[in-house]
Amino acid sequence: xxxxxxxxxxxxxxxxxxxxxxxxxxxxxxxxxxxxxxxxxxxxxxxxxxxxxxxxxxxxxxxxxxxxxxxxxxxxxxxxxxxxxxxxxxxxxxxxxxxxxxxxxxxxxxxxxxxxxxxxxxxxxxxxxxxxxxxxxxxxxxxxxxxxxxxxxxxxxxxxxxxxxxxxxxxxxxxxxxxxxxxxxxxxxxxxxxxxxxxxxxxx
Numbered sequence: 001x002x003x004x005x006x007x008x009x010x011x012x013x014x015x016x017x018x019x020x021x022x023x024x025x026x027x028x029x030x031x032x033x034x035x036x037x038x039x040x041x042x043x044x045x046x047x048x049x050x051x052x053x054x055x056x057x058x059x060x061x062x063x064x065x066x067x068x069x070x071x072x073x074x075x076x077x078x079x080x081x082x083x084x085x086x087x088x089x090x091x092x093x094x095x096x097x098x099x100x101x102x103x104x105x106x107x108x109x110x111x112x113x114x115x116x117x118x119x120x121x122x123x124x125x126x127x128x129x130x131x132x133x134x135x136x137x138x139x140x141x142x143x144x145x146x147x148x149x150x151x152x153x154x155x156x157x158x159x160x161x162x163x164x165x166x167x168x169x170x171x172x173x174x175x176x177x178x179x180x181x182x183x184x185x186x187x188x189x190x191x192x193x194x195x196x197x198x199x200x201x202x203x204x
Contacts, residue, residue: 041150062191110145141167146188
């Protein structure tokens with residue numbers, strides 16, 4: 001079956017199917033990139049399972065878990081057209097997000113709301129108990145979103161794995177290496193921000 005999804009349809013379908021929460025995630029302004037004259041770095045956010053999970057990606061204030069700005073959406077049939085000349089040695093998924101970010105400032109970026117993707121057939125059968133149970137069984141994992149500090153003119157890839165057994169949000173520095181691209185781990189600090197669907201409560 002096709003997994004063609006429109007965000008509004010997906011949200012409405014999952015709300016009906018899951019019956020999990022009657023409150024949508026808090027609204028926040030769209031992310032605004034720093035001006036060209038300002039010190040900056042480049043960040044790419046990669047959803048490693050885009051056909052399994054749809055996610056809204058945001059920047060957070062870690063002390064309160066408050067959403068500061070929405071970067072965009074990834075997963076399902078989402079497509080982001082902004083490309084800023086980042087390193088890679090293979091074609092970049094159309095569902096990935098690339099943005100300029102302020103350099104030398106702490107950054108917490110990751111999912112603010114996550115949904116399992118659903119087929120058109122599941123949308124049609126959204127009120128059937130078997131369909132609801134199938135969608136519930138595909139819920140994403142819950143993990144912390146770390147903080148890191150992008151350095152001036154460097155490039156980073158934030159890898160988001162939302163599978164329950166391996167949930168993680170990990171930033172890497174992209175380094176050109178003789179025609180290839182090397183991904184180097186960067187120093188991070190844990191935060192209280194969680195990837196949990198609809199519920200941006202802080203981890204205790």
